[in-house]
Amino acid sequence: MVDLIKRAKELIESSAVKVVIGYENGTGNRTRALFVEKTEDADKLIFDSRCIQNLAAYVTKREVKDKGKMAIAATLPVMRSIIQLASEFQVNDNNLLVLGITPESKLIEFENLVEVETFVHQYQIEIDARNKEMLDRLDNMTKAERWKFWIDELAPCFKCYACRAACPMCYCHRCTVDFNQPQWIPVPSHELGNLEWHIMRAIHLTGRCIDCDACYNACPLYIPINLLTKKMMLDAREHFGGYQPALKGEHLMSTYKPDDKENFIQ
Amino acid sequence: MNIDKRLVRKDSLEKLFDILKQNSKKIFAPSTKNGKISFRDAEKFSGIVTGYVQTSQSSKEVAFPRTEKIFDYSKSKDGMSVKGIDLKDIPEVILWGVRPCDATGIGELSSVFNWDYKDEIYNNRLSKITVFGFSCNNSDEYCFCTSVGGNPGNTEGSDILFTQTGENSDYLAEIITEKGLAIVSLAPDLFEITNNIEKNKFLAKVPVRFNHEEIKEKLDKFFESKEWIEQSLRCIGCGACAYVCPTCACFDIQDEAHGRKGSRVRCWDSCGFSHFTLHTSGHNPRDVQSQRWRQRIMHKFSYMPERLSVYGCTGCGRCSRACPVDMNILEHLISIQEVTV
Amino acid sequence: MMDNLYMPYLMRIERITYEAPGVKTFMLRFVNEADQAKFSYKAGQFGEYSVYGVGESTFCIASPPTRKGYIECTFRQTGKVTNALSGCEEGSIIGFRGPYGNIFPIDEWKGKNLLFIAGGIALPPMRCVIWNALDMRENFKDVTIIYGARTVKDLVYKDELKDWELRKDVKLITTVDPGGESPDWHGEIGFVPTVVEKIAPSSKDTIAIVCGPPVMIKYTFPVLAKLGFADENIYTTLENRMKCGFGKCGRCNVGRVYVCKDGPVFTLAQLKELPDEY
Numbered sequence: 001m002v003d004l005i006k007r008a009k010e011l012i013e014s015s016a017v018k019v020v021i022g023y024e025n026g027t028g029n030r031t032r033a034l035f036v037e038k039t040e041d042a043d044k045l046i047f048d049s050r051c052i053q054n055l056a057a058y059v060t061k062r063e064v065k066d067k068g069k070m071a072i073a074a075t076l077p078v079m080r081s082i083i084q085l086a087s088e089f090q091v092n093d094n095n096l097l098v099l100g101i102t103p104e105s106k107l108i109e110f111e112n113l114v115e116v117e118t119f120v121h122q123y124q125i126e127i128d129a130r131n132k133e134m135l136d137r138l139d140n141m142t143k144a145e146r147w148k149f150w151i152d153e154l155a156p157c158f159k160c161y162a163c164r165a166a167c168p169m170c171y172c173h174r175c176t177v178d179f180n181q182p183q184w185i186p187v188p189s190h191e192l193g194n195l196e197w198h199i200m201r202a203i204h205l206t207g208r209c210i211d212c213d214a215c216y217n218a219c220p221l222y223i224p225i226n227l228l229t230k231k232m233m234l235d236a237r238e239h240f241g242g243y244q245p246a247l248k249g250e251h252l253m254s255t256y257k258p259d260d261k262e263n264f265i266q
Numbered sequence: 267m268n269i270d271k272r273l274v275r276k277d278s279l280e281k282l283f284d285i286l287k288q289n290s291k292k293i294f295a296p297s298t299k300n301g302k303i304s305f306r307d308a309e310k311f312s313g314i315v316t317g318y319v320q321t322s323q324s325s326k327e328v329a330f331p332r333t334e335k336i337f338d339y340s341k342s343k344d345g346m347s348v349k350g351i352d353l354k355d356i357p358e359v360i361l362w363g364v365r366p367c368d369a370t371g372i373g374e375l376s377s378v379f380n381w382d383y384k385d386e387i388y389n390n391r392l393s394k395i396t397v398f399g400f401s402c403n404n405s406d407e408y409c410f411c412t413s414v415g416g417n418p419g420n421t422e423g424s425d426i427l428f429t430q431t432g433e434n435s436d437y438l439a440e441i442i443t444e445k446g447l448a449i450v451s452l453a454p455d456l457f458e459i460t461n462n463i464e465k466n467k468f469l470a471k472v473p474v475r476f477n478h479e480e481i482k483e484k485l486d487k488f489f490e491s492k493e494w495i496e497q498s499l500r501c502i503g504c505g506a507c508a509y510v511c512p513t514c515a516c517f518d519i520q521d522e523a524h525g526r527k528g529s530r531v532r533c534w535d536s537c538g539f540s541h542f543t544l545h546t547s548g549h550n551p552r553d554v555q556s557q558r559w560r561q562r563i564m565h566k567f568s569y570m571p572e573r574l575s576v577y578g579c580t581g582c583g584r585c586s587r588a589c590p591v592d593m594n595i596l597e598h599l600i601s602i603q604e605v606t607v
Numbered sequence: 608m609m610d611n612l613y614m615p616y617l618m619r620i621e622r623i624t625y626e627a628p629g630v631k632t633f634m635l636r637f638v639n640e641a642d643q644a645k646f647s648y649k650a651g652q653f654g655e656y657s658v659y660g661v662g663e664s665t666f667c668i669a670s671p672p673t674r675k676g677y678i679e680c681t682f683r684q685t686g687k688v689t690n691a692l693s694g695c696e697e698g699s700i701i702g703f704r705g706p707y708g709n710i711f712p713i714d715e716w717k718g719k720n721l722l723f724i725a726g727g728i729a730l731p732p733m734r735c736v737i738w739n740a741l742d743m744r745e746n747f748k749d750v751t752i753i754y755g756a757r758t759v760k761d762l763v764y765k766d767e768l769k770d771w772e773l774r775k776d777v778k779l780i781t782t783v784d785p786g787g788e789s790p791d792w793h794g795e796i797g798f799v800p801t802v803v804e805k806i807a808p809s810s811k812d813t814i815a816i817v818c819g820p821p822v823m824i825k826y827t828f829p830v831l832a833k834l835g836f837a838d839e840n841i842y843t844t845l846e847n848r849m850k851c852g853f854g855k856c857g858r859c860n861v862g863r864v865y866v867c868k869d870g871p872v873f874t875l876a877q878l879k880e881l882p883d884e885y
Contacts, residue, residue: 336613336614337611341659345617345638345700346617346700348659348702350611379855383612383855384612386610387611515857516856517855518850519851520662521661523659528660530613532613535850535856535857542848543884544848545847546685546686546689547820551847561884568863569860569863573863
């Protein structure tokens with residue numbers, strides 16, 4: 001990523017941004033986030049197919065945000081996350097510059113988030129074949145089978161909240177699971193506590209999740225929790241119309257329309 | 267102590283498992299689910315995996331469950347009745363396939379639960395566990411047991427330790443404690459007399475990467491270093507490292523009510539969470555992630571050695587393997603050792 | 608049957624006193640007399656108070672060990688557990704386990720002057736020591752209490768403040784933050800550190816005990832230093848979040864110290880050795 005390194009150096013040198021968020025080589029053939037604040041660190045920037053962590057999770061992290069204007073090396077899922085975050089007023093053109101990385105691994109710099117949005121909208125969010133097959137399998141189960149599937153899958157969850165921490169959309173300062181007045185969700189890890197936590201999370205992400213799989217990739221126990229958010233995304237699409245994150249987008253699940261076919265809220 | 271050494275034929279391992287089962291022993295052994303290896307109640311020998319460098323979760327959960335009932339209560343017109351858990355109900359367990367780094371971790375957990383006040387719930391669970399260790403023939407780049415005083419064939423913490431003497435070969439059995447001897451006595455024929463087997467040549471080679479005493483000294487002067495901020499910038503503040511760690515013992519106490527009845531439980535918690543130290547007033551003594559990351563390292567490499575005379579790290583490398591953002595404890599400790607204060 | 612460290616004593620709420628908006632004092636008696644018989648504590652120690660089905664909360668024992676047969680606690684209704692406690696009535700059963708932590712070395716203070724400085728809801732941990740000292744008054748020289756709250760309404764232990772005011776052997780100065788006074792207020796108006804500076808108590812042969820919100824403590828220490836108090840003669844209590852109370856759960860760990868075991872009572876000299884994580 002020679003282009004990216006060059007651009008990062010320019011941005012830091014000219015003080016256009018205070019920090020460039022990108023990837024570097026990590027340990028064990030993994031890659032990880034790099035925060036470039038000095039030009040010499042830019043040489044560590046890399047990009048390849050291993051770079052799957054959703055870096056958008058850092059643009060709302062207090063310790064990163066406090067540095068000043070950020071630039072971010074953003075793959076398609078990261079760009080989608082940023083558009084969604086912008087629509088929720090978490091980032092804007094004043095605090096974030098997007099250095100796009102196209103699906104063909106080309107660097108593309110955007111003047112503003114509107115351009116990012118236009119770019120992102122060229123691509124539909126597609127669910128890959130493996131996950132599609134899993135979702136079909138779940139759809140074809142009886143209720144009892146499905147219940148058993150999830151009870152079994154969620155049983156090992158020890159509530160480390162890596163899924164929440166890795167998710168760009170889980171930026172709430174105080175998550176519902178941390179509220180104790182009232183205690184909506186049991187704190188300990190057990191059948192009920194785990195089930196309620198993951199259902200709550202999936203519901204809060206419906207219409208917001210851009211299907212990046214960061215939650216699944218972060219899970220130290222490989223629990224396929226991304227199937228929950230994927231299914232919710234498909235259902236939301238089916239019942240409330242097509243879904244792409246949009247700067248002035250209607251928030252799919254939290255916008256009331258007078259012509260809503262459901263009338264319970266009236 | 268002179269450890270009794272025996273030879274166990276490769277084919278005898280399954281027999282041993284079956285005999286232990288026939289003697290109605292509960293066996294927790296590593297098995298695979300979703301590509302992750304963890305200790306689970308093992309019904310059949312065939313379900314047990316071998317050849318793993320490390321299980322993804324440590325074996326600590328058997329001694330210190332993630333969620334554990336302390337007592338039940340029930341309210342009635344006449345008042346309140348409270349009934350503590352019956353420690354007699356805790357089953358005897360054989361923990362099969364424990365790596366030496368996990369076995370030593372049990373000792374470190376014990377030091378937390380036994381300095382000053384003695385935690386009898388923990389001690390009781392521990393007294394019912396027989397640690398059936400398996401030395402490491404393989405290691406990976408995350409392993410660093412030799413840097414914190416351990417080694418791939420360390421007998422410390424195991425009741426009985428098996429070392430495979432080459433690929434597909436027989437096992438050297440070291441019988442370390444009375445509990446280990448109890449296993450042998452259930453199947454004495456399987457434990458053959460042997461000439462001294464040189465164990466070390468079969469063990470994984472784990473290079474020493476740092477000196478933990480030097481690290482401790484460094485940390486004493488390192489508290490205000492900017493290094494903590496730099497290291498922790500990519501940390502996302504989840505609890506994965508703490509929950510897979512064989513020695514992390516921080517916990518929460520929670521009540522769970524069901525109508526007029528309920529229970530109080532003890533459950534895992536992590537110093538990495540922002541709410542761990544948060545006061546009701548809103549004041550948070552460890553307000554940013556760098557303070558919380560520092561606490562993790564200081565607690566394990568400075569405070570525990572000082573207060574409990576043990577290091578809170580066995581070099582198993584699990585936290586680094588589990589970390590979703592590649593916070594590698596070995597790498598960070600080495601850089602602490604290298605930084606000039 | 609081995610001891611279960613986490614098992615609370617059953618306590619009956621004998622009397623509830625409304626101290627200030629959201630602040631109550633419970634007088635608690637042991638439901639089982641055997642528990643009472645083996646229970647003892649010293650000034651400065653704390654406990655875990657619990658509402659069954661809701662949880663536990665940490666506060667000091669606010670009554671002095673010189674008064675036998677009961678304990679008292681004073682709390683402000685803020686979190687989950689204190690809200691539930693606040694909903695309890697006289698006669699209700701709650702849980703209590705303790706005592707935990709170290710103590711104010713009151714015996715070492717004999718023959719000296721005592722200066723108590725407290726702010727807001729931090730009078731309770733001090734009240735235990737104050738009464739402990741007053742119940743053995745002949746052992747100490749001058750006893751001075753400086754107590755401040757945001758408003759007149761927020762002052763706790765109003766009846767006891769009257770008692771102390773009337774006693775010839777206690778010098779009581781009460782203050783409220785500017786704007787917090789009522790028309791009939793005859794005490795001081797001003798923040799606690801300012802009032803301490805104005806009163807300027809002598810540091811000679813004097814032990815200062817300071818409890819209050821972090822900001823009050825932060826500004827009071829320098830005033831005391833200016834008055835000549837040595838760090839070793841200034842005491843305070845830390846209020847880190849706790850769960851177990853006996854050095855296991857890890858929450859109150861500050862540097863090498865577990866506040867629940869090595870504290871909650873610290874001298875300023877000891878505090879200066881700790882990292883700023885309290």
